[in-house]
Amino acid sequence: MITLDTRAARFSGEAPTLERHVVRLSTNALRPRSLRKREAYLMGDGPVPEGFAWYVRVGSSVEGAEGDGHLPLIQLPSDFRYLADGDILRVFPAKSLVRAIFRKGASINSFLLTERCNNLCLMCSQPPRNVDDGWIVDEILETLAHIDFDVPEIMFSGGEPTLLGDRLFELVQASKSFLPRTSLHILSNGRSFADAEFARKLARIAHPDLMVGVPLYSDLAHIHDYVVQADGAYDETVRGILNLKQEGVPAEVRVVLHKQTVPRLANLAEFLARNLLFVDHVALMGLEMTGFTKANLADLWIDPADYADELRKAVGILDRARINTSIYNTQLCIIDRSIWRFAKRSISDWKQEFMSECEGCTVRSECGGFFSSAGLRYSAHIRPVAKIECVS
Amino acid sequence: MSKFQALKSYKSSLASGYRLLPFRFTQLHGDEYVLSNLIGEFVILDRAIIGQFAQGKLDPGGAAYEELKAKHFLIDDDSNVAVDLLALKLRTKLAPLANFTALHLFVTTLRCDHSCPYCQVSRANDDLREFDMSEDTALKAIALAFRSPSPVLKFEFQGGESLLNLSLIRFIVDEVERRNLEERRELQFVIATNLALLDDEAIEFARQHNVLISTSLDGPEDLHNRNRPRPGRDSYARTIKGIGRVRKELGRDRVGALMTTTAASLERGREIIDEYITQGFHGIFLRPLSPYGFAVKTKSYQSYGQEKWLKFYFEGLDYIIDLNLQGYPFTEYYASIILRKMLTPFQPGYVDLQSPSGIGVAAIVYNYDGDVYASDESRMLAEMGDKTFCIGNVHRDSYEDIFLNDRLLEALESSFAASAPMCSWCAFEPYCGADPIFHHTTQSSMVGKKPLSAFCNRNMAIFKGLIERLRRPEVKEIFERWAYS
Numbered sequence: 001m002i003t004l005d006t007r008a009a010r011f012s013g014e015a016p017t018l019e020r021h022v023v024r025l026s027t028n029a030l031r032p033r034s035l036r037k038r039e040a041y042l043m044g045d046g047p048v049p050e051g052f053a054w055y056v057r058v059g060s061s062v063e064g065a066e067g068d069g070h071l072p073l074i075q076l077p078s079d080f081r082y083l084a085d086g087d088i089l090r091v092f093p094a095k096s097l098v099r100a101i102f103r104k105g106a107s108i109n110s111f112l113l114t115e116r117c118n119n120l121c122l123m124c125s126q127p128p129r130n131v132d133d134g135w136i137v138d139e140i141l142e143t144l145a146h147i148d149f150d151v152p153e154i155m156f157s158g159g160e161p162t163l164l165g166d167r168l169f170e171l172v173q174a175s176k177s178f179l180p181r182t183s184l185h186i187l188s189n190g191r192s193f194a195d196a197e198f199a200r201k202l203a204r205i206a207h208p209d210l211m212v213g214v215p216l217y218s219d220l221a222h223i224h225d226y227v228v229q230a231d232g233a234y235d236e237t238v239r240g241i242l243n244l245k246q247e248g249v250p251a252e253v254r255v256v257l258h259k260q261t262v263p264r265l266a267n268l269a270e271f272l273a274r275n276l277l278f279v280d281h282v283a284l285m286g287l288e289m290t291g292f293t294k295a296n297l298a299d300l301w302i303d304p305a306d307y308a309d310e311l312r313k314a315v316g317i318l319d320r321a322r323i324n325t326s327i328y329n330t331q332l333c334i335i336d337r338s339i340w341r342f343a344k345r346s347i348s349d350w351k352q353e354f355m356s357e358c359e360g361c362t363v364r365s366e367c368g369g370f371f372s373s374a375g376l377r378y379s380a381h382i383r384p385v386a387k388i389e390c391v392s
Numbered sequence: 393m394s395k396f397q398a399l400k401s402y403k404s405s406l407a408s409g410y411r412l413l414p415f416r417f418t419q420l421h422g423d424e425y426v427l428s429n430l431i432g433e434f435v436i437l438d439r440a441i442i443g444q445f446a447q448g449k450l451d452p453g454g455a456a457y458e459e460l461k462a463k464h465f466l467i468d469d470d471s472n473v474a475v476d477l478l479a480l481k482l483r484t485k486l487a488p489l490a491n492f493t494a495l496h497l498f499v500t501t502l503r504c505d506h507s508c509p510y511c512q513v514s515r516a517n518d519d520l521r522e523f524d525m526s527e528d529t530a531l532k533a534i535a536l537a538f539r540s541p542s543p544v545l546k547f548e549f550q551g552g553e554s555l556l557n558l559s560l561i562r563f564i565v566d567e568v569e570r571r572n573l574e575e576r577r578e579l580q581f582v583i584a585t586n587l588a589l590l591d592d593e594a595i596e597f598a599r600q601h602n603v604l605i606s607t608s609l610d611g612p613e614d615l616h617n618r619n620r621p622r623p624g625r626d627s628y629a630r631t632i633k634g635i636g637r638v639r640k641e642l643g644r645d646r647v648g649a650l651m652t653t654t655a656a657s658l659e660r661g662r663e664i665i666d667e668y669i670t671q672g673f674h675g676i677f678l679r680p681l682s683p684y685g686f687a688v689k690t691k692s693y694q695s696y697g698q699e700k701w702l703k704f705y706f707e708g709l710d711y712i713i714d715l716n717l718q719g720y721p722f723t724e725y726y727a728s729i730i731l732r733k734m735l736t737p738f739q740p741g742y743v744d745l746q747s748p749s750g751i752g753v754a755a756i757v758y759n760y761d762g763d764v765y766a767s768d769e770s771r772m773l774a775e776m777g778d779k780t781f782c783i784g785n786v787h788r789d790s791y792e793d794i795f796l797n798d799r800l801l802e803a804l805e806s807s808f809a810a811s812a813p814m815c816s817w818c819a820f821e822p823y824c825g826a827d828p829i830f831h832h833t834t835q836s837s838m839v840g841k842k843p844l845s846a847f848c849n850r851n852m853a854i855f856k857g858l859i860e861r862l863r864r865p866e867v868k869e870i871f872e873r874w875a876y877s
Contacts, residue, residue, distance in 0.1 A: 220470075320873050
């Protein structure tokens with residue numbers, strides 16, 4: 001787990017502004033002077049170049065660096081040692097806030113577009129808030145313009161990004177314009193795309209590498225509607241997937257595995273094979289112990305070892321139907337070895353951890369590991385895998 | 393947490409009642425029935441449950457309700473997206489019709505070096521050139537083939553023994569490829585040959601033009617040679633040698649084989665399958681004998697009954713299932729076609745199991761003399777003296793004359809299974825086909841009386857047999873693989 005956020009940033013010197021804004025970090029002392037005035041210099045051991053908007057010092061106290069005391073300095077806790085050239089920070093001097101909103105070295109950078117949502121999923125990891133957070137869009141638009149060209153993938157999540165309406169399309173267009181070689185993954189409940197015109201608007205942007213990830217929790221409407229706590233959501237979500245694919249937008253089905261979704265998992269797999277065979281990917285995802293999950297734990301928790309058989313069956317059905325399938329957020333020792341090849345190391349590096357039971361495990365480097373939140377509850381069947389036997 | 397509602401508050405169907413979507417049912421055995429919907433999703437239910445379902449009295453909390461709902465037999469106040477999904481699946485099943493004729497069979501010669509008693513087309517002494525297709529006939533047939541709107545055009549060369557007229561095949565392939573510089577269709581070429589005459593020239597030709605080889609292999613050596621006599625009694629040796637050559641020089645997937653079932657085959661299913669495995673095939677098509685051509689004249693067709701054939705089929709199928717369960721992937725292709733209809737959204741392009749029938753609209757035959765037949769069986773029937781399904785001649789008739797021929801249209805329309813008596817209410821209609829030529833041949837009716845139809849009886853038995861076997865989870869996995877392959 002790494003720290004992205006701090007309320008304990010120390011600002012000193014002559015700040016260019018006290019308002020919330022984004023700055024790109026540079027470690028290049030020879031950065032063109034014309035760019036320095038809108039970037040932050042990440043200080044190392046060498047001499048301090050002139051002309052940057054901010055100077056960032058991580059960890060050790062700042063002897064000497066302050067110079068005449070005018071240098072606009074941000075001092076961050078040593079947790080932020082991972083910061084590197086090309087990373088982007090949100091800084092809010094008036095409130096001592098700093099957040100790393102983009103890390104060039106991360107496998108995926110996720111942007112929360114809004115905290116608002118029209119679902120209220122039992123296991124939501126990002127409980128929605130009905131707030132006016134339109135400023136986030138402006139910030140991301142600015143951030144996209146500062147991201148280096150060669151980043152492999154970014155993600156738009158929420159909340160429900162489509163509630164932004166046309167502003168979402170503005171963001172997708174910006175992603176295409178500024179980062180044409182970067183994959184864009186949008187996490188949406190899909191309901192807004194039940195309006196074919198809305199799907200068409202997204203398609204018209206013609207983003208070269210876009211995927212919309214849509215959750216579908218059951219082959220039966222009422223179970224899905226219960227999980228997402230929204231009556232009628234199922235039909236809208238299914239129609240949304242149909243409209244996206246009709247318009248040529250790649251779509252992925254995401255299924256969170258818990259007590260409500262596991263009993264009909266094989267039925268759901270058959271439903272997908274029969275009705276939505278054209279989806280581009282199906283992700284079967286372990287439960288994250290954050291947000292609403294904690295409140296609804298009794299209705300959600302099932303030891304993954306107890307659904308290993310359902311998972312194996314569902315993956316088999318999807319795979320035989322030639323649907324591209326992955327298992328996320330799970331540990332290899334509690335799934336059937338025949339489906340190991342579908343398990344991806346999907347937990348973001350800053351959330352991934354291992355347990356004491358994992359000591360001595362030989363497949364740890366291939367294992368997805370645990371969310372850092374898993375301490376609350378995880379499988380009672382975690383054990384080190386001694387060695388990989390030859391599987392014929 | 394009061395902001396979260398309980399499961400039952402999302403189940404409006406508890407009070408709303410439900411509406412039926414189109415479905416049909418057919419007895420499996422005893423009180424068990426198969427119900428199928430518009431596009432062939434099926435459930436097995438007891439007679440009493442079906443009664444409750446049809447009367448609107450099915451318990452919305454029960455397992456049968458949930459299965460019927462998930463498989464699109466009903467809609468209720470919780471969800472009606474089933475209607476959209478059914479429409480989409482039906483469009484997917486019917487979409488290939490719009491492509492019209494993709495398979496164009498050219499009878500390049502009737503001459504053959506074999507004299508198989510079951511041969512379903514006439515053969516002639518192999519030095520009589522009047523049974524060869526002329527270049528002029530070929531050119532006119534090619535012009536008709538390119539009138540098809542299909543984005544894929546498959547040209548298959550048949551005989552007789554097609555390699556006896558390799559020069560014409562070469563002429564046709566060159567001409568088709570030349571025209572395709574502008575047409576831009578996806579082309580496939582297949583030579584159907586017994587391989588006895590495969591030589592360096594034929595191999596090199598097949599390599600240059602990416603031609604697939606389709607051959608005949610009836611089983612072990614003694615059975616094959618008995619079924620397929622030729623001078624020297626060496627048909628088997630030559631075929632096996634040819635298969636090996638094609639595999640080695642063109643690629644292991646460049647040769648396919650078909651078997652013909654005869655009375656002598658019926659006790660030897662396992663040996664035939666073993667022969668296919670020995671020869672490196674990963675599947676076999678366990679075919680019934682068709683009632684055309686020499687088969688009828690020589691009484692071969694009557695010489696074994698439907699019961700015997702079904703026994704042969706299911707013994708073979710179960711043997712193949714066991715092979716798969718023991719870890720050797722091997723497919724029975726007739727089952728795989730039907731399973732694709734049962735288990736997937738797709739519609740396989742197999743002429744004998746299509747409705748509307750595939751005659752003319754999926755495949756068409758250009759005979760050596762320029763006559764155009766609605767199917768291979770139509771040509772065989774004509775050799776028996778019945779030219780009902782000869783729908784034109786390339787020298788005399790236009791594309792429109794041929795494909796709008798009344799006999800063709802009438803055969804297609806009258807035999808359409810979804811409106812044919814007994815078929816229209818059969819639960820297996822989504823898996824079955826219309827076979828107007830078979831019924832014309834055996835019952836002098838395009839539609840046929842289905843209780844008397846060997847086509848119907850045979851396929852009904854196979855549909856039921858496959859559904860029974862699908863109940864075993866480990867067999868279902870194998871069948872899913874076949875269906876999607």
